Amino acid sequence: MSTTDTSPSAHSGASESWSRTHFRVDRRSASYCRVTFDHPPINTITATTVAELAELVGLIEQDPDLNVVVFDSANPDFYLAHYDVENDPSRTAALGVGPTGMHAWLDLLVRLSRAPVVSIASIRGRARGSGSEFVLACDLRFASRENTLLGQFEVGTGVVPGGGPMARLSRLVGRGRALEILLVADDLDGPRAEQYGYVNRAIADDQLDTEIEAIASRLARFDHEAIARTKSYVDQVTLPPDSEFPPALADFFEMLTRPAQQAQSARLRELGLNTDSDLERFLGRRVVESIPDA
């Protein structure tokens, strides 16, 4: 993993760090990298985040020394809020397709899942919509027991989730729980997410960082080839075929332009969407406020 603003010492094992607009990267050793989301106020995902993550995934894929990447957040209340079109949907449309031929967002998630590296989501705070889609594309997910809210709120706003959670949750938690998460579209806290298998497990908040560090440090010492080949065998059984992803994203884009959904989006912004608001803190419960009375 190299980048234009790192020194040649990058592969010496010495710690180094570099930043992008929406996250910073701490290369703790040749085999261990930590990525910290930091996009105030609530870590929304925008076209910029997607472009930067796509670049990062490209570096991860090509790095022969890297064993493990941990993704955490600088904001204890928000891991990755959800997607924000930033009043300019054309920027999202302009992201184009990635090497898989799929839209940049789907492309980077699929490539992260297949990379010969263990990706770990260390979740503290909220991860909804595309934030949830990101953690579902990671290999391992650990959540703060006291301070996590996960969910796919899209159906509550009248659209289909676009970044693959039907494909991933169906395989991860089974039909009944996947349908509940996707259709009831409410938040799951840490214990519920653990019970449903949405995350590997919930960990007491004051132990989360220590446990993730222990897991990552352990993985960093293992043989790269043993990790890569073993993961590849699991990939063959568990990863959705690429063909499952694009139709739902096309539905998402189409449904988002319908007048009713545009009105609902506007109402959500009035209520505080994309800001550090009560709406964002309790979005799973409060999303219904954006629905006009029948």
Next chain:
Amino acid sequence: MSTTDTSPSAHSGASESWSRTHFRVDRRSASYCRVTFDHPPINTITATTVAELAELVGLIEQDPDLNVVVFDSANPDFYLAHYDVENDPSRTAALGVGPTGMHAWLDLLVRLSRAPVVSIASIRGRARGSGSEFVLACDLRFASRENTLLGQFEVGTGVVPGGGPMARLSRLVGRGRALEILLVADDLDGPRAEQYGYVNRAIADDQLDTEIEAIASRLARFDHEAIARTKSYVDQVTLPPDSEFPPALADFFEMLTRPAQQAQSARLRELGLNTDSDLERFLGRRVVESIPDA
């Protein structure tokens, strides 16, 4: 959803209700319907139940306004006991096939699973055999923590379960737990059913109705198209192919006619099958009493 005994106001949003022999239907709004099983003494499923449910599923499928159907029971001790041939197996045989080309029972379960509507089993009391098969065909399953017994007792009576639980449980709870449920053939209480993923979760009995009402009311307000399309994507990944169902039902019918199983069925009726008996209350444990000593 319309029926001959409802007024044209059915779609006005006003509550209405109608009844069949084995359940009543309360149309709470255009988008929300509640079905309450009420077939004393223990909510057995008979040829009549199947015919009435098949009609109901047809109405559900064609209703463009309906988002959610909750199935509950008027009897707190029995949700749906199991199938009862009513001393007249010819009535069950005469049910014929449904639109999918499968036997009416398989047909209605498959069509309910695929309907563009969220079906919710609100389980209080016992649901075994075909009662369990019905809840497995629903999209979401919630069970009273204190007052639920779920099971597939068929193997204990010397036959293969016929209504698809091998196909559905294998995908829902994984091989090990599916084999235990099906082969050990004992009852699971609410906490165990939750732990195994047989139900989405167990809810304290005095909270069950309130929680289900909150979930259903929420779903009733959502966009129908968003629900239907999102569910359809999950269906594509999680529903068994139709071809898995008929062979096991054929096995069930064939094995049921064997002399040993006929004798065992007779013994179960002597012990209180199909009545509100201690046998029915503890059928999972007591089914072995119908087996002759080796």
Next chain:
Amino acid sequence: MSTTDTSPSAHSGASESWSRTHFRVDRRSASYCRVTFDHPPINTITATTVAELAELVGLIEQDPDLNVVVFDSANPDFYLAHYDVENDPSRTAALGVGPTGMHAWLDLLVRLSRAPVVSIASIRGRARGSGSEFVLACDLRFASRENTLLGQFEVGTGVVPGGGPMARLSRLVGRGRALEILLVADDLDGPRAEQYGYVNRAIADDQLDTEIEAIASRLARFDHEAIARTKSYVDQVTLPPDSEFPPALADFFEMLTRPAQQAQSARLRELGLNTDSDLERFLGRRVVESIPDA
């Protein structure tokens, strides 16, 4: 199930027992058999164990009366430690292939999974590596809540697990938890194994034997054909295709011969591998001690 050292009374229902080098067999009745691993000091699996288990599986497959086989251990601290090449890898290589055309180890696991008999792993103590692979090939897994450690430590030693856990765990516990078990390669205790679905459930140690006996005795009374056909339907949905197994075993053998892994194996033996040592008791945690400092 018959063997050369059993009397013709084997099928009379009377209890009988016979022994092999690494386990003893207690035929409690025509329909119920118990196999107890007893290979001091820590129940390693060797070429001898594989040959003896292969013979046993052949007997199980052909026995028309047998309903249930319970596998337990004479050593409360070790169920099946893991594979031991006994300083003679040629013996393992010489095991050849079984009737499925696969290596003897894969062959016996696959055939046990498909046999028309319920196989139950009653786990007390440690089961790692091929010990874990064995329990994963059983139909039902129950673990002592207080005294179980399960794991696939292979990646920690620089090799791919060879006996199918990628295929089986991926389907049993889902992608995220399977990747954690296989890549982090640490031990899971009873409660964690239950939570992840690695075992059906954890049972209080002082209740384990009683509960397993109740389950096995119950299964022993059931109709053989009902068990066999019902299991077969679950097999069709849940068993991995045979083609998934050989490539990982080939990887295992290849990687094991690399100098780095040979050195690591030697270091593990120095630390106490294959003996009743602290290393073996805490192998999941201590395996990293065999990795040279970077």
